[in-house]
């Protein structure tokens with residue numbers, strides 16, 4: 001069977017360099033291009049890439065995806081910074097290239113995906129819920145894509161269940177003291193040398209609390225999800241948001 005031809009964008013970055021190693025080590029894949037900032041995207045078509053793994057920066061990702069979709073190259077995207085406007089622009093591009101698939105995964109690690117699912121399940125049963133994400137201090141965006149997505153999923157689950165808004169008697173506060181408000185869920189971002197990528201979802205009810213915590217301790221934690229994404233995206237046209245859609249979570 002022929003190998004899947006995979007290119008990595010952001011190949012010198014923290015996660016991109018790990019993705020290069022993972023693709024090289026995968027028996028069913030061939031690394032055909034490893035590009036950094038300033039490299040010509042023409043290398044993607046010249047190398048015959050079928051899938052691009054996009055791990056760059058929020059300011060680069062849209063142009064890179066425009067190029068991929070225009071050339072019918074599937075994409076697996078870990079880069080953050082997704083807004084409704086950006087997603088709408090990408091969907092419009094995909095409408096014009098209906099055979100092309102794009103997976104955007106706020107987090108590729110199985111533990112983080114499960115934490116999001118458990119948080120969705122638990123959120124309607126507790127009066128209060130807050131998200132704390134903790135990352136290395138070289139991260140350029142806050143809150144993390146994972147925390148934003150987690151809060152959105154929690155808020156949707158609570159709205160579906162008809163939950164009341166969370167109690168919060170705060171009358172005076174320093175800017176930022178209560179975190180960012182994502183659909184009514186407070187999200188707090190910590191940046192600390194020594195950390196990589198961590199998240200806690202804290203839920204509270206009368207006389208009890210539940211804490212869901214996930215820790216990515218190495219960039220290897222994201223690799224099985226990236227490789228799965230590459231294998232699945234080639235037969236999944238259109239936009240898929242979240243790795244959970246490629247997992248059998250029931």
Ligand SMILES: NC(=O)C1=CN([C@@H]2O[C@H](COP(=O)(O)OP(=O)(O)OC[C@H]3O[C@@H](n4cnc5c(N)ncnc54)[C@H](OP(=O)(O)O)[C@@H]3O)[C@@H](O)[C@H]2O)C=CC1
Nearest residue numbers: 010012013014015036037056060078079080105106107108
């Ligand atoms: N979904 C997930 O599971 C994960 C997602 N991420 C996300 O992935 C992204 C990258 O994170 P991280 O590796 O830590 O960041 P880094 O800054 O270490 O890596 C980004 C790399 O992309 C390069 N780059 C920037 N623009 C372009 C471009 N146009 N073409 C090619 N390369 C480009 C940068 O080059 P230069 O340094 O010259 O700017 C840099 O080498 C972030 O958005 C992060 O949040 C990270 C981990 C897991």
Ligand SMILES: O=C(O)C1=N[C@H](C(=O)O)C[C@H](O)C1
Nearest residue numbers: 080106107139144145146197
């Ligand atoms: O920048 C990182 O490191 C990470 N970014 C992603 C995010 O913003 O959620 C995924 C993971 O948290 C690591």
